[in-house]
Amino acid sequence: MIVRIQGEGQYEVDEAGKGRLEEIDGRLFSAMEAGDAGSFQAALQEAVGYVEDAGRPLPAERLTASDLILPARDTSLEEAKRLFSDEGYLKPVEA
């Protein structure tokens, strides 16, 4: 599967890692909804760290969509909330 870490590019992660990532992803989402900054940070570091360690960077010239997109490592809880709202950062895309 292809995973993007925002600001870092895309990684290819073996299908075997999918379950693990989805589990962390679930915790990340509940922490955000609960407004629990501590758990959010912990889960985010774990997810990003896992992808960096277990994944292989995708060549820059590969044109493919990601299956999963993780916020940047230094994303705050507040930023993440904005990111997931419809008026987040994702406006400039029009290519």
Next chain:
Amino acid sequence: MKRMGTIFGAKMNKVLDRAENPNETLDYSYQKQLELLQNVKRGLAELVTSKRRTQLEADRLQAESQKREQQARQALAAGNEDLAREALQRKQLIDGQLTGLSSQIADLEQQQQKLTDAEQRLQAKIEAFRSQKEVIKAQYTAASAQVKISEAATGISEEFADVGMAVQRAQDKTQQMQARAGALDELVDSGALTDYTSNQDDIDRRLQQVTDKSSVDLQLEQMKQQMGLPSPQEQPQLTEGEKTPQQ
């Protein structure tokens, strides 16, 4: 996470709906990509400029801190401990601001590096899109072309979303820094930190008074000696050459 992917996907599909002829879409999309790349480059350039400005501000604060320390030494040498303490207190205030500013600059430097890498990835993807688009145009059959176009457009749009966000985040950080620099200016205006752009401030003036005074005292003393008058600190019976006053 799925939600995020959905937003990206929706934005990308808009591009594909724009033109009926896939070949036209490809060329249009490529032109748009080149324009957007220019925006990213501009964003990066602005970021570099702001960082330089912040660095200059930090350099000036650093110089100001050194100046305060020098003032404290001068005041101590002149025997005015109160003035020395005051100079050191101001130095401490400045150093506090400096620490915050320095860590923000370091953080911004890191952002800039990441953004430069991201821009390069984007450029590689645009180039890949350009060559893929020529291949797709040459082999155009409606059904297969749509799939390939969709893949390529999705991949590149995601990259644009990513870089666009990175630029936005870096700009936010720069704004925070500028707000901080603005707050510093207010501190200077309010007198909590004196304006280090003027050549003389109150500590300078008072230091000058202290040194002026001791210099005047010294000259007075020399004059008195030449005229054979008794110095106020010395007992009249002291012989010439004995410097230690006997109280």
